[in-house]
Amino acid sequence: MKKALPLLLPPTLWLTVFLVLPTAALAVSAFSKEGLAALLEPVTWFLFWKSFRIAVVSTAFCLAVSYPVAYFIAGCSPRWRNLLLFLVVLPFWTNLLVRTYALKVCMEPLGWLNTESAVVFALVQNFLPFMILPLYASIEKLPKRLLEASQDLGASPAVTFWKVTVPLTMPGIAAGCILVFIPVLGIFALPEFIHERTHLIGSQINLYFMKNRNAGAGSALTLVLMLFTIVLTWTYSRFRKSEGLV
Amino acid sequence: MDDLDVTLRGVTKTFGGRRAVDDVTLTIRRGEFFSLLGPSGCGKSTLMRMIAGFEAAESGTILLGGADMAGVPPHKRDVNMVFQSYALFPHLSVAENVAFGLRIAKVDDVDGRVRRSLEQVNLAGYEKRTPATLSGGEQQRVALARAIVTGPRVLLLDEPLSALDLKLRKGLQQELRRLQRDLAMTFVFVTHDQEEALAMSDRIAVMNRGRVEQIGSPEEIYERPATRFTAEFVGAGNFFEGVGDGRTVRTNDGLSIESAASGNVTLLVRPEKMRLNGGSGLPARVEEVLYQGASMSIILMAGDRRLLVEDANDGALARVRVGETTTVSWRPEDVLVLPR
Numbered sequence: 001m002k003k004a005l006p007l008l009l010p011p012t013l014w015l016t017v018f019l020v021l022p023t024a025a026l027a028v029s030a031f032s033k034e035g036l037a038a039l040l041e042p043v044t045w046f047l048f049w050k051s052f053r054i055a056v057v058s059t060a061f062c063l064a065v066s067y068p069v070a071y072f073i074a075g076c077s078p079r080w081r082n083l084l085l086f087l088v089v090l091p092f093w094t095n096l097l098v099r100t101y102a103l104k105v106c107m108e109p110l111g112w113l114n115t116e117s118a119v120v121f122a123l124v125q126n127f128l129p130f131m132i133l134p135l136y137a138s139i140e141k142l143p144k145r146l147l148e149a150s151q152d153l154g155a156s157p158a159v160t161f162w163k164v165t166v167p168l169t170m171p172g173i174a175a176g177c178i179l180v181f182i183p184v185l186g187i188f189a190l191p192e193f194i195h196e197r198t199h200l201i202g203s204q205i206n207l208y209f210m211k212n213r214n215a216g217a218g219s220a221l222t223l224v225l226m227l228f229t230i231v232l233t234w235t236y237s238r239f240r241k242s243e244g245l246v
Numbered sequence: 247m248d249d250l251d252v253t254l255r256g257v258t259k260t261f262g263g264r265r266a267v268d269d270v271t272l273t274i275r276r277g278e279f280f281s282l283l284g285p286s287g288c289g290k291s292t293l294m295r296m297i298a299g300f301e302a303a304e305s306g307t308i309l310l311g312g313a314d315m316a317g318v319p320p321h322k323r324d325v326n327m328v329f330q331s332y333a334l335f336p337h338l339s340v341a342e343n344v345a346f347g348l349r350i351a352k353v354d355d356v357d358g359r360v361r362r363s364l365e366q367v368n369l370a371g372y373e374k375r376t377p378a379t380l381s382g383g384e385q386q387r388v389a390l391a392r393a394i395v396t397g398p399r400v401l402l403l404d405e406p407l408s409a410l411d412l413k414l415r416k417g418l419q420q421e422l423r424r425l426q427r428d429l430a431m432t433f434v435f436v437t438h439d440q441e442e443a444l445a446m447s448d449r450i451a452v453m454n455r456g457r458v459e460q461i462g463s464p465e466e467i468y469e470r471p472a473t474r475f476t477a478e479f480v481g482a483g484n485f486f487e488g489v490g491d492g493r494t495v496r497t498n499d500g501l502s503i504e505s506a507a508s509g510n511v512t513l514l515v516r517p518e519k520m521r522l523n524g525g526s527g528l529p530a531r532v533e534e535v536l537y538q539g540a541s542m543s544i545i546l547m548a549g550d551r552r553l554l555v556e557d558a559n560d561g562a563l564a565r566v567r568v569g570e571t572t573t574v575s576w577r578p579e580d581v582l583v584l585p586r
Contacts, residue, residue, distance in 0.1 A: 148300055149333035151320040153347035153396065160321075163346075167337045 023226075030223045034216030044204070044221060051201040054116070054191075055184040058123040062131045062180050063173065065124065070135035070172075074142075088132050096126065100193045107194070119191045119198045123184055130183075131176040138172025139165075171240060178236050182229050201225065249276045250312070251400050251432040252297060257306035259292055266292045268456035269306070274400075274434060279426050281435045281443040284453035285479065290436045293453070294402050297434065299323045311399055326393035327402040330409065332385045334377040340364070340388050341373035347396040363395040366425060383414045394425070400432045407442065419446055440480045444468060452476045474584050477514050484520065484553050486513040487586065499549060501528070504578045512584040517543070517556035519580035522566065527575030528553075532568050546574055
């Protein structure tokens with residue numbers, strides 16, 4: 001125990017300085033007159049709801065697009081797999097703003113710009129790798145024998161997919177959904193590039209802190225968002241434990 | 247035709263230019279315990295996967311109960327398979343694993359059927375366990391229960407016992423045989439273990455390099471092997487190559503062995519048919535005595551020729567000492583003739 005102490009010191013310091021203290025400061029600032037006032041504003045809850053809705057829709061589309069892609073990659077020969085995974089990650093080599101501007105340029109002639117669906121599209125394409133990679137990891141681990149056993153017992157390929165493949169890749173599905181849902185929930189800047197009126201909770205927090213200089217209101221909204229994501233990840237980790245897979 | 251469950255005619259399958267299954271023709275009768283026996287890579291597993299529908303035959307016909315299976319996907323074939331690696335669904339309980347096929351078939355009384363099936367494999371009370379908490383032998387029984395519960399026409403077993411230790415394997419061999427008799431179900435059993443095949447099967451097909459070498463009862467396979475491969479793969483043997491004139495066969499190292507064979511032949515004498523005695527016979531020197539508990543193996547050198555003699559450990563061989571000279575003899579009717 002004595003020997004472990006010096007080893008524990010750096011991470012403890014790090015977490016204290018960069019996580020515990022800022023969160024405490026945030027909480028203190030949130031429980032202020034301005035903070036409570038912001039929480040009583042109907043527009044705040046409208047924005048929370050709007051962000052939640054867009055995050056759910058984007059995550060759902062992301063999952064629907066990523067699953068076939070991940071399934072296909074997992075079925076390729078190792079050489080192709082590496083190449084395809086590289087292509088999946090490739091967009092990260094370009095800055096987010098640059099990518100979004102490029103998307104804007106593509107959308108403009110189609111007349112698709114300035115709609116909420118265009119925002120969802122931009123979010124989906126931006127967060128695809130976060131969904132594809134965990135899905136790929138769990139599909140790739142799926143023993144082929146189990147799919148054969150299912151078909152052997154009379155299950156058609158579709159039934160096999162729903163009764164065997166999906167339940168067994170649930171850890172990947174859950175991980176991917178969390179990795180997409182949480183950042184999308186608090187996102188700002190990207191939606192406004194595509195559609196100025198798509199003002200979300202992240203944009204609102206940004207507005208309070210940066211423009212209105214209302215730290216109390218910004219902190220209160222941030223704290224609520226944090227609590228929500230903590231509950232979400234906690235549920236997910238409990239689910240993972242009960243599943244007993246991984 | 248009615249009592250035939252599986253008919254294969256000229257079935258061939260190539261993997262990367264190599265013939266994994268080469269022109270196999272055989273029939274399996276209803277209620278038969280039929281083994282596909284051969285070394286690894288002989289095509290026995292591929293052949294079974296073709297019956298299950300996981301591999302397509304390049305040429306030839308596969309009939310199940312008289313119906314051509316060409317183009318019929320695995321889930322529409324009335325055969326179930328017990329996989330070597332068990333392939334239990336890790337996300338389902340034992341009961342749900344067994345119920346898997348029943349739920350798809352939408353039969354009634356699923357719970358009752360699952361319970362009876364688990365009783366048949368001596369796993370009553372295991373319903374709520376998950377596969378991860380079971381031993382290898384228990385997992386194998388669940389796989390078996392899951393495969394028999396839907397009452398398939400044919401049960402395919404892909405080396406189901408090879409991952410288990412010897413004692414467990416012997417016990418499961420007997421259980422499998424009893425289960426097969428009770429159910430009167432056709433079992434197709436793939437194994438590379440010749441003892442297992444001899445002990446369990448009604449008939450055996452010995453396979454080598456994708457081809458069927460011989461089909462017959464265990465007695466026929468062991469006592470009257472049709473080829474040298476079968477003779478060597480199923481049991482040990484002492485082989486004598488020579489030319490026969492109808493009364494004796496002369497080997498190239500000068501031995502004369504009494505046999506009615508003529509022409510170029512290989513003679514086979516099984517080790518347990520050979521006797522050591524002090525009287526007349528082939529003179530030989532004791533090279534090695536291998537004590538095996540219930541039996542003993544003695545390796546002899548007769549000139550440059552190595553001979554293997556096996557006998558029950560009943561005391562008669564206890565006096566044999568390494569280095570001493572003895573004679574070895576056998577009855578003429580124990581000499582088997584193989585074509586060369």
